Amino acid sequence: MSLLEVTGVSKRFGGLTANEDVTFTVGTGQIVGLIGPNGAGKTTLFNCVAGFFAPSEGTITLDGQRIEGLPPERCARMGVGRTFQIARTFTSMTACENVMTASMLHERKVSDARADAERWLGFANLTRLADKPAGSMTISEQRRLAVARALATRPRLLLMDEVMAGLNPSEVKEAVDVVLKIREHGISCLVVEHVLEGIMPIADKIVVLDRGRKIAEGTPAEVSSDEAVIHAYLGDA
Numbered sequence: 001m002s003l004l005e006v007t008g009v010s011k012r013f014g015g016l017t018a019n020e021d022v023t024f025t026v027g028t029g030q031i032v033g034l035i036g037p038n039g040a041g042k043t044t045l046f047n048c049v050a051g052f053f054a055p056s057e058g059t060i061t062l063d064g065q066r067i068e069g070l071p072p073e074r075c076a077r078m079g080v081g082r083t084f085q086i087a088r089t090f091t092s093m094t095a096c097e098n099v100m101t102a103s104m105l106h107e108r109k110v111s112d113a114r115a116d117a118e119r120w121l122g123f124a125n126l127t128r129l130a131d132k133p134a135g136s137m138t139i140s141e142q143r144r145l146a147v148a149r150a151l152a153t154r155p156r157l158l159l160m161d162e163v164m165a166g167l168n169p170s171e172v173k174e175a176v177d178v179v180l181k182i183r184e185h186g187i188s189c190l191v192v193e194h195v196l197e198g199i200m201p202i203a204d205k206i207v208v209l210d211r212g213r214k215i216a217e218g219t220p221a222e223v224s225s226d227e228a229v230i231h232a233y234l235g236d237a
């Protein structure tokens, strides 16, 4: 049994089908990349796994337990963590306070939450910025802060949404190093990413969506040479 099993998931918004009959798994300690052209349905699927959307059809299990349709906080308590885009970090709070808001999910005492937050800031290579307001940090630092905050919820599966977008090559490498460290901790990662040079070298598996459907699944090498994938990315050009 895989940690995450997405089976036959469809999601419709009125007449628009954003996901159609999508099936894939994420194994324990695996990094799985979810890629596809704009509008392919990546974010929608991500939101179905995180509990932000209930699928119209299909099932989603975490460690054998059904989670589809559960609210986000139940999914989080069951072990599904997710990063939010920058706008969701609390910009006037310090980096440490930001992570503490997540640590409080498990720690009752403020001093324990602070110690926990400091540990995750260290994990994300942000110790020296612990007391800086999140709003004054660079995009790269804020992305790693979002990862630290998600890790503080103690996920078994971490969903990462475009944590590498807009970063320069050395910042992409820093983000990649953090993802690899997360896997070393035995935490599985499902990564939605446009920055293919960031995700392709480190993913155990890539799932490719196009117009809501899964068009390919396999190792990075397999999907890179897949005709349907090449066509989806390049069109008829």
Ligand SMILES: Nc1ncnc2c1ncn2[C@@H]1O[C@H](COP(=O)(O)OP(=O)(O)OP(=O)(O)O)[C@@H](O)[C@H]1O
Binding pocket: 013, 016, 017, 018, 036, 037, 038, 039, 040, 041, 042, 043, 044, 045
């Ligand atoms: N809440 C919503 N209501 C209606 N339609 C939506 C909603 N969310 C997404 N869609 C539509 O579903 C389709 C898939 O969008 P989605 O954002 O999941 O794709 P994506 O692969 O994440 O795209 P991108 O790479 O551009 O972020 C699009 O046609 C989008 O307009």
